[in-house]
Amino acid sequence: MALSMGATGDPKVTVSIFAVFVVATLLIVYRVSNRRASAADYYAAGSNFTGRQNGIALAGDWLSAASFLGITGAIAVHGYDGFLYSVGFLVAWLVELLFIAEFVRNTGRFTIGDVLAYRMRPKPVRAAASTATLVISYFYMVAQMAGAGGLVALLLDVRSPTGQALVIAGVGLIMIFYVLLGGMKGTTWVQIIKATALLICVVLVTMFLTGKFLYSFSSLLESAAAHSPLGGRLLNPGAQYGKSATTKLDFVSLSLAIVFGIACLPHVVMRFYTVPNAREARRSVVWITWAMIVFYLATLIMGYGATALVGSDVISSAPGGENSAAPLLAFRIGGTVLLGLVAAVAFATILAVVAGLTLTAATSFAHDVYATVIKRGQAEVETEIKVARITAVAVGVLSIAGGVLAIDQNAAFMVSLALALSASSNLPTLLYTLFWKRFNTRGTLWSIYTGLVSCLLLILFSPVVSGDPAAMFPDVDFALFPLKNPGIVSIPLSFLAGAIGTFLGEQEAPEKQVEMEVRSLTGIGSGLSRHR
Incomplete structure (x- = not known):
């Protein structure tokens, strides 16, 4: 299958469908936005969303280019080992349900810094929490931008670095506009629309795909194995992570990062402040868990289907590499129209997720650093929101630059680095x-x-950055750490450092700890009304 403009259909159709979606969502953002928003409205949509709405929005926030493009491609090229991402992404929400969602909703207001500073000295803790949020959000956004660049490179046959950079810049500018205009309310509705469209899209593609194999999953798997250089190993564990003791250890490290990282992602935690109480926070997790089950079962079939109908060699050599599996599969089974729909949904996925990340980063800086640390809690609401919007622009520009450097990286793998952080x-x-x-x-x-510094250093000196043909800088080699994901080292280090620091430091006021414990367990005193 030639990877030319003709091979992927008429790009005008794809661009038209995407343009309609963007215009429609921009109109919705404009209609629901409040131009005289308070901090609670801009950061948390006034906590007026239901658990069902927030759960679907969480799906829109989480089901990113990594899930749709990256995991489908990882399964298509690496088989069983690629599906392990899906398993980890699903299990992680149980950690969220049991240990995070309800307690965070009861004790926080807008950010992770609110929870951490509740019974600690607020200024240094908020500054540290904001720093971590900005770094994590940046890594996550780079993965989404890389997915955007690869997708457009495939659809429009844009192969020059300059052309792909311009595409990434366009995606970034639209995303910034969402955040500047709509705040959390507008962003949430974009995510709800995107999640619904994405789930419908993957279910339809899965139905069309299995129909080509007479609804026989066994026949699909046999065809996939026949069209992969891995052969039967495509269906068994170890094709990617079973080559050596190092790769096996790398898989354990990746699993730790995925399962534990999702539960405390800043943009995921922030979503629990958009519901009125802890009960709705729990319902949010239940709704997104069911959405995850449907979605990741569909990506399993789509990944193997892409191998069977397109071929893993064709996928790997296409613009965008593994991220091109889903669009190539859509064109193969449904032609230009289905390709246009899949591409539009993929673009919407990237836009909605990056908008949520940008809003989280902006909120963290404006609320935790500017309003609390710099202005000592005396900042005007209008000024605080203005700072958040300026931060959103700055973060957006930086993410565009990072996305240009990471275009050829698998989006799911890039997200795993953010999860490790x-x-x-x-x-x-x-x-x-x-x-x-x-x-x-x-x-x-x-x-x-x-945790933050050790993880960053290990990533910097890992094969992800240098010393490997697939690295960001393949022509140089300063890799000192053998694993591609540092979670197995940096996570225990963070736990250990926290324990040592605690025993060497002074105990905080016990009455604040008691108050926090009661509030986290019962919800007494929680709610945005106490902050107004």
Whole structure:
């Protein structure tokens, strides 16, 4: 199958469908936005969404280019080992349901910093939490931008680095506009629409695909194995992570990052403040879990279907690499129209997720750093929101630059690095803060900064950045750490640093700990009304 403009259909159809979607969502964002929004309205949509609405929006926030493009491509090329991403992504929501969602909703207001600073010294803790949020959000956004560049390179046959960079810049500008205009309310409705469209899309593609094999999954798997260089190994564990002891350890590290990282992602945690109480927060997790089950079963079939109908060699050599599997499959089974729909949904996926990430980063800086640390809690609401919007523009521009550097990287793998950062810096501090009475400010700071810095350094000196043909800088080699995902080292380091810092520091006021414990378990005193 030639990878030319003719091979992927008429790009005018694809662009037209995408343009209609963008215009429609921009109109919705404009209609629901409140030009005189308070901080609660801009950051948390006034906590007026139901658990069902927020659960679907969570699906829109989480089901990113990594899930739709990256996992489908990983399954198409690596088979069983690619599906392990899906298993980890699904299991992670059980951690969210049991340990995070309800407690965070009861004790916080807008950000992770609200929870961590509840019984600690607020200024240093909020500054640390905001730093971690900005770094995690940036890594996550780079993965989405890389997916956008690869998708457009395939659809429009844009192969020049300059052309792909311009496409990424266009996606970034639209995303910035969503955040500037709509805040959390507008962004949430974009995510609800996107999640619904994405779920419908993958179900339809799965139905069309299985129909070509007379609804026989066994026949589909046999054909996939026949069209892969891996042969029968495509259906068994170990094709990607079973080659050596190092790759097996890398898989364990990846699993830890996925399962523990999702539960404390800043943009996921922030969504629980858009519902009125802890009960609706729990319902949100139930709704997204069911959405995940449907979606990841569909991507399993789509991944193997792409191998069977397109071929893993063709996928790997296409513009965008593994990220091209879903669009190539759509064109093969449904022609230009289905390709246009899949491409539009993929673009919408990227736009909605990056908008949520940008809003989270902007909220964290404006609320935790500007309003609390710099202005000592005396900032005007209008000024705080203005700072958030300026931050959104800055973060958007930086993510565009990072996306250009990471165009050829698998989006799912790039997200796993953000998850490692999240699990290393946020998970230990959240769990310690919520469940350990002795935990204190020094322990919080040591845990955040140790997890964040160690994870960043290990990524920098890993095969992801240099020393590997698939690295960001393949022509140089300064890789000192053998694993591609550092979670197995940085997560325990963060827990250990938090414990050591706690025992070396002074105990915080016990009455604040008791108050936080009661509020986290019962919800007494929670709600945005106390902050107005």
